[in-house]
Amino acid sequence: MSLILAEKLSYTFPNGSKPAVSDISFTAEAGERIALIGHNASGKSTLLMLIAGLLLPSKGKLTIADMELSRKTQTAIRKKTGILFSQVEYQFIMPDCLNDTMLSIREGTPEERKDRAMRLLEKVMIADEAEQNPLALSSGQMKRAALASVLAKDPSLLLLDEPLANLDKPSSDSVIEILQSLSIAIIFATHARLALESLANRVMVLEGGNIIYDGSPKTRQATQFCRHILL
Numbered sequence: 546m547s548l549i550l551a552e553k554l555s556y557t558f559p560n561g562s563k564p565a566v567s568d569i570s571f572t573a574e575a576g577e578r579i580a581l582i583g584h585n586a587s588g589k590s591t592l593l594m595l596i597a598g599l600l601l602p603s604k605g606k607l608t609i610a611d612m613e614l615s616r617k618t619q620t621a622i623r624k625k626t627g628i629l630f631s632q633v634e635y636q637f638i639m640p641d642c643l644n645d646t647m648l649s650i651r652e653g654t655p656e657e658r659k660d661r662a663m664r665l666l667e668k669v670m671i672a673d674e675a676e677q678n679p680l681a682l683s684s685g686q687m688k689r690a691a692l693a694s695v696l697a698k699d700p701s702l703l704l705l706d707e708p709l710a711n712l713d714k715p716s717s718d719s720v721i722e723i724l725q726s727l728s729i730a731i732i733f734a735t736h737a738r739l740a741l742e743s744l745a746n747r748v749m750v751l752e753g754g755n756i757i758y759d760g761s762p763k764t765r766q767a768t769q770f771c772r773h774i775l776l
């Protein structure tokens with residue numbers, strides 16, 4: 546069974562006049578790294594929130610890890626997925642990086658949870674800032690601290706909304722390097738050529754809530770879309 550199966554999936558916001566995601570069908574497997582690209586308002590963030598189980602389909606079906614998304618399975622699907630929003634400031638719950646990361650680790654003694662949190666902070670190169678308030682960090686550090694907290698859930702699927710937004714080149718490079726080292730499936734919305742070129746093995750182009758291209762990022766058609774859409 547596929548990790549994700551979307552069948553004629555649509556979502557309309559309660560106050561929306563037309564679907565933000567419209568009649569989308571695709572499958573995705575474990576280990577895939579998919580870039581979602583498209584102009585503003587094309588439906589990228591809405592699709593990520595559906596896959597994360599944060600929104601429920603208005604029409605059609607979405608199956609994640611063999612569970613059809615519904616009010617009943619929503620909590621289980623949220624546990625399987627980790628989402629990093631474009632503005633990570635809103636993701637932190639605890640006042641320091643270590644406790645924020647530990648909060649998402651459900652198993653083990655307090656010592657084991659602390660060890661695992663420290664290993665994750667080392668992986669994202671925030672170990673020296675473990676005791677600091679994440680909101681006091683630079684934007685690059687803050688992004689990496691939020692990534693540690695999301696990875697602490699041990700998700701099967703990582704969803705990233707504009708992971709390189711507001712980052713300079715060195716910070717972008719380090720986020721990319723961390724993401725490249727992960728073996729879980731990653732779906733990320735981006736406007737950054739760097740993210741697409743260094744991470745994606747598949748690209749989906751969204752326009753008006755529809756998928757207008759789904760395939761290799763290397764084809765002539767994909768290259769043309771990238772030229773029109775990416776920074």
Ligand SMILES: Nc1ncnc2c1ncn2[C@@H]1O[C@H](COP(=O)(O)OP(=O)(O)O)[C@@H](O)[C@H]1O
Nearest residue numbers: 558561565583584585586587588589590591592
């Ligand atoms: N909370 C919301 N309430 C109503 N409409 C929304 C909301 N969020 C997004 N939309 C609308 O849904 C459509 C898709 O938006 P979004 O998924 O944010 O696109 P993208 O991430 O590609 O910029 C847009 O028309 C947008 O205005």
Ligand SMILES: [Mg+2]
Nearest residue numbers: 589590706734
């Ligand atoms: Mg968006």
